[in-house]
Amino acid sequence: MILFKIIQQFLLPSVFLFVIILIGFLFLLKRKKIGTVFIVLGLILYYLFSISPISDLIIAPLENKYQQIEDEQALRANKAILLLGGPESDILRGTEAIRLSILNPELQIIITGQNFLSQEKNQALKLKNHLISQGIKAENILLEKESRTTGESAKNIKIMIETEEFFLITSGYHMPRSIYLFQKEKTNPLPAPTDFKVYKSFNKEKWGLRYNNYNLLDFFPCAQNLRNVSLAFHEYFGLLYSQFVD
Numbered sequence: 499m500i501l502f503k504i505i506q507q508f509l510l511p512s513v514f515l516f517v518i519i520l521i522g523f524l525f526l527l528k529r530k531k532i533g534t535v536f537i538v539l540g541l542i543l544y545y546l547f548s549i550s551p552i553s554d555l556i557i558a559p560l561e562n563k564y565q566q567i568e569d570e571q572a573l574r575a576n577k578a579i580l581l582l583g584g585p586e587s588d589i590l591r592g593t594e595a596i597r598l599s600i601l602n603p604e605l606q607i608i609i610t611g612q613n614f615l616s617q618e619k620n621q622a623l624k625l626k627n628h629l630i631s632q633g634i635k636a637e638n639i640l641l642e643k644e645s646r647t648t649g650e651s652a653k654n655i656k657i658m659i660e661t662e663e664f665f666l667i668t669s670g671y672h673m674p675r676s677i678y679l680f681q682k683e684k685t686n687p688l689p690a691p692t693d694f695k696v697y698k699s700f701n702k703e704k705w706g707l708r709y710n711n712y713n714l715l716d717f718f719p720c721a722q723n724l725r726n727v728s729l730a731f732h733e734y735f736g737l738l739y740s741q742f743v744d
Contacts, residue, residue, distance in 0.1 A: 509735055510728040511547045515540050544724070550716035553723035554696045557730040561670035561696055564677070564689035566594075572601035575688055578665040579655055581648060581676060582611030582621050587669050587693045592625050594667050594692035596632050605665075607634065608658065610642035610651040648676055649740070652683040661686055669693035671729050675736050682740075695726045 507513055522536030546552045580595050582588055599605045607629065609622045622641045630636050642658065645651040655664075666687035668676050673691045680687045 506732065506735060510731050511543070512724055512728045515544050515547070518543070545719055547727045548719035548721070548724040550720065550723055551712055553720075553726045557671055557726050558696050560672075560674055560730060560733055561691070561694050563674050564670070564691050566692065567598065567665065567688070567690045569601055571688075572598050572605075575663045575665050576602070576604050577606045577608065577659060577662060578667055578690070579651070579680075579687070580607055580609045580625070581651060581666070581668040581672070582609065582625065583669055583672065583693075585621075588621060588625050589628070590693035591667050591669065592629055592632075594690060595629060596634065598665060598667075598690065599634050599638070604638075606638050606640065608640045608642055608655065608664075610645050610655060611648070648672075648736075649679050652676075652679045652685065655680070656683040656685050659685070663688055665690040667692065669695075671695060671726075671733055675733050675740065678737065678740060695729070 508517070518536055519540035522533045522538075522540060525533030525536060527533075547556075578595055578598055580591055583591060595607050599607065609625055611622065620643075622643065626636075626639050626641060629639055642651065642654055645654050661684065663686045666673070666676060666680060667690045670691040670693060673689050677687055677689055
């Protein structure tokens with residue numbers, strides 16, 4: 499598992515672009531033309547992956563697959579599975595859990611997932627305390643502490659709630675892979691995406707989503723755009739990997 503995680507990291511743009519440019523500089527010592535090609539290629543890819551139009555184009559197909567739960571749908575299930583992701587996304591995912599709890603006070607929230615390499619840093623407990631501080635009853639929050647990955651969360655949740663319908667709360671870009679893994683375990687998740695990376699505005703006429711128009715600044719490199727592309731690559735590779743692993 500650790501070896502796969504390491505290999506996966508080298509497939510992310512934030513890493514392999516650095517490697518391409520580094521190889522270019524090494525080639526400059528003896529084969530200047532080849533070195534120049536690697537450096538130029540790395541810089542071009544860095545620019546493309548770090549501007550908003552390209553970044554959005556890559557991550558949007560993941561985020562567009564499922565829509566946010568509407569208020570009137572909040573009573574459809576009495577349980578919500580909240581997948582951990584990281585400090586920033588945990589707060590945003592937690593905010594969605596709070597919203598659904600306000601609409602459905604009987605909602606039971608199950609927080610699942612751990613930091614794969616640093617399990618002593620209990621993100622689940624931190625998020626539980628945050629939810630309690632925001633008014634969620636402590637008895638309505640459960641921690642599933644064994645899972646290290648989304649796949650393990652799906653297996654462990656199946657044992658806890660079997661075939662009962664539940665809201666699955668995670669970031670929009672992570673939702674397609676999460677739904678696939680949970681359905682693979684014969685559970686019945688209702689997608690409740692949040693933490694969208696692509697700016698969207700509501701189209702009241704069509705009840706749809708349309709992208710904001712880009713301006714000149716969107717064509718300047720931005721570290722957040724490169725991070726979004728890395729998140730998307732991680733999900734695409736994860737989806738591909740999930741097709742071949744039980």
